[in-house]
Amino acid sequence: MSGDVAGEPVTAYRAVALQSACHAVNRAADAAASRDMIRAAIDRVHDQVTATKRFVGPGLRLVVLPEYLLTGHPIGEPLEEWCERGALAAEGPEYARLAEIARDAGVFLCVNGYELDEHFPGVYFQASVVFGPAGETVLRYRRLNSMFAVTPHDILTRYLEVYGEDALFPVARTEIGTLAAIASEEILFPEVARCLAMRGAEVFLHSSSEVASALLSPKNVAKLARAVENGAYVVSANTAGVHGTGLPAESGDGASQIVDHRGIVLAKAGQGESMAANAEIDLAALRRARRTPEMMNLLPRQRFELYAPSYAGTSFYPPDSVRPGETARGHFAATQRRVIERLSGDGLI
Template sequence: MNTIRVGLVQQRCTNDRQENIDKSIAGIREAKAQGARLVVLQELHFGPYFCQTEDTACFDLAELIPGPSTEVFGSLARELGLVIVTSLFERRAPGLYHNTAVVLEADGSIAGRYRKMHIPDDPCYYEKFYFTPGDLGFTPIATSVGCLGVLICWDQWYPEAARLMAMAGAEMLIYPTAIGFDPADAPEEQARQREAWVTIQRSHAIANGIPVLSVNRVGFEADPSGVGSGAQFWGNSFAAGCQGELLAVAGNDQEQVLMVELDRQRSEDVRRIWPYLRDRRIDAYTDLVRRYRD
């Protein structure tokens, strides 16, 4: 099939883990009812974004793979006959944790996983306290709906990550995300941040000639410590085509199951007229492996 329907589940999260899981499941079922063969869930959709503070008790949220989440969503994938990209806090070993996306095949099996490579450490985004940088590299995951280049949130700002996924054969880039702005920021700054987020990801689609799917959480989440002003997650989940064109965009303040139809032939067509991979000067890029060129 040259076309594939995809569902992106944008949701609010509460402190009730089961409520959040039920909401994700309802979104998947809604997407399936609209013809989806692939459904993508947002980053860490099982609960609030706990990285606003550094709290060792939050490590209790982590789980093994295979484990409870892969069992629940694997069973759902098998029941509905679709591919699901889910996100969880992976417990690899005592003291060793990852921010991990798991791809579940339509038969319920685990097709593969991706561990977040770029780990931020900013006010209200204290991820280095919780997550070890990924060690699986930028390796696409083969599924019945294509080769998926799964990355996570902060990874979406790095063109190197997108390029390496594309070079390894990814047919689309997928970004489960949890990003928002500080409610204390001026509206103009909030708008600039959101526009930058959209623009950088559209540029990955253009530079690599493959579609981008980005699904973000939505709603306000207070800082549990009471120190910060919390995070206003801006939603705006979207799909961009191979030339960066916006194919579908969700709202900024509501839960939504965003549907998009991807033309799988379009990457081939676009790359024939914009052959960026052909014209790359790989002989001149050695300095890219340096932190900075002094």
């Protein structure tokens, strides 16, 4: 492989969608016990990432972890409680430890979890954070579509005042290509991937915890579609079971995969903890395909001016619907019900 020296551009390298088990913190006795479980989870990640690097070889440059691997997801806990139990501080010890793992293994490491923000006390965001092989933070993406958690869109005016438009759809231009993150069921929202592709994204890092299926489930269809639509790789890591929630643990277990820019599945894991979903990311082939005039090169064929007026003149789910510190967990479902009622009344659904 060319460009094996750290920091030099590469034309091809290996990536892995690391399928790991999640041990949820919901039933931990208190916040301190939750933090102990998070630390143990990070230790497991360290062991698995470094062992995977030894097995796959020095060409491994990118590791994507599953969704909320360190904590599991909230199950009705008030927002303030989950801030204490399952959310990480951006400059806190957990992120520092994850950065060390990326540095120790010499890889780009994408982790997804819940995080706090000093500008928005009382709420948390679900974030995908990418650490580089020097331990630096190269990307922070905060999920924009969620059924049960606060997103930047829910506090959009203030969020833009603090971070600006560029924070909504960030990409990282690195020696292993232009990286972008997509969280969980956001793979079902084509606009998210498209906005990232507009900014040059070549490799989508998809952290998920989903019901695994050998069938063409909605998420499996979406992974193929997002790859083809945007001429981009999708590295999709699913959990190897979620333990400690009361649900059958293996419900979200298996089918981590890597899809290339043609929509071809290059590698796919079965069930259980696994690094089987590893494959070559061929940036040279991707860029060659993007620069070739042909029917299936869809990205440069996009006519965005046709669609822009429809988007600009339409609002379904409202922005700025959350007041930090004043919003209860039931707000999100209630808001969706109101949107459905309005759209139904307008004859749109």
